[in-house]
Amino acid sequence: MEAVSAIKPLIRVAALSGSLRKYSFSTGLLRAAIDLTRETVPGIEIEYIDISLLPLLNTDLEIDGTYPPVIESFRQKILEADSILFACPEYNYSVSAPLKNALDWASRAPNVWANKPAAVISTGGDCGGGRSQYHLRQIGVFLDLHFINKPEFTLNAFQPPQKFDEEGNLVDEAAKERLKQVLVSLQAFTLRLQGK
Template identity: 75%
Template sequence: MEAMAAAKPVIKIAALCGSLRKGSYNRGLLRTALELSRESISGIQMEYIDILPLPMLNTDLEVDGKYPPVIEAFRQKILEADSILFASPEYNYSVTAPLKNAIDWASRPPNVWADKAAAIISAGGGFGGGRSQYHLRQIGIYLDLHFINKPEFFLSAFQPPAKFDGDGNLIDPASKQKIKEVLLALQAFTLRLQDYIFSVLF
């Protein structure tokens, strides 16, 4: 059994946060996910991809089929990833402008989101960012992103007891365990999707 586990392929996960705020709780969720991927889950290589440097979408910046270097670098990171983990705060019942901007840049021809597995985690008030998750899933249909259905992770961040410390780090053990379950489900689904695509193509 140990030999079989050691042979499990390593998948690359690109982690994106829809909030640009340093103390963002959603960014705190991603820090927990990165920590879990390093310390307690084998077969995952996760990288946080910063969307702050991306300019607002403007097709005038596309010249002779080329994008500005910062956009090219971002698109390459998404292309190289096997799957995507979104931390998606909710603004006005939807995804944030920075996240939508990043999504749109990577969807420009050729669409580098296509045929990748994805998962969403979110923290916020009330519904815990749930409406943004449902909107993001809808956007993913056109992008050919394939989201895991379960487990879902919505964290109501402002109800006691405290879920985060003063620096925005997740301190709630139950929530950490749920994020681990999301990562394991994303890992398993990514491998199944890759096997399916390979069988169809070859």
């Protein structure tokens, strides 16, 4: 009998942070996720997608079914990804304006979010951004995104021990392990939806 290969097919993950701040903890979570895939989660390649250059949604910018180059490039990266990883900060109990703007641009016809597996992670005070996650999941229903249900990842950034360094890098080992489990779950769910 042939040995079954333990190597999983490569999945490409587009990672978006809803925070534009230079030392954002949300973006720090994505950096940690990228590092984890290089070190301990083979079969995943994460590309950070910068949404800071996207103009505010304005359908006047759509001309004959085309979009400005920055929007076309962003939409193409989402389209080519096998799955999506959102780092979703909580602003006033909801998702941030930059993230909502990105969601809206990629939902314009044709909707490039459709049928994508996704995961959401967040950090902040109190409930660690959990309320924004539930709002994002609600938006995802309309966009036809398919979120993993477990494990959930919220992180209180201000409760000891220290979670992030001065440059917004995740330093808490327990949080890194929890983040790793999210990536493993996203990988398994993506492969399952792909029939692999």
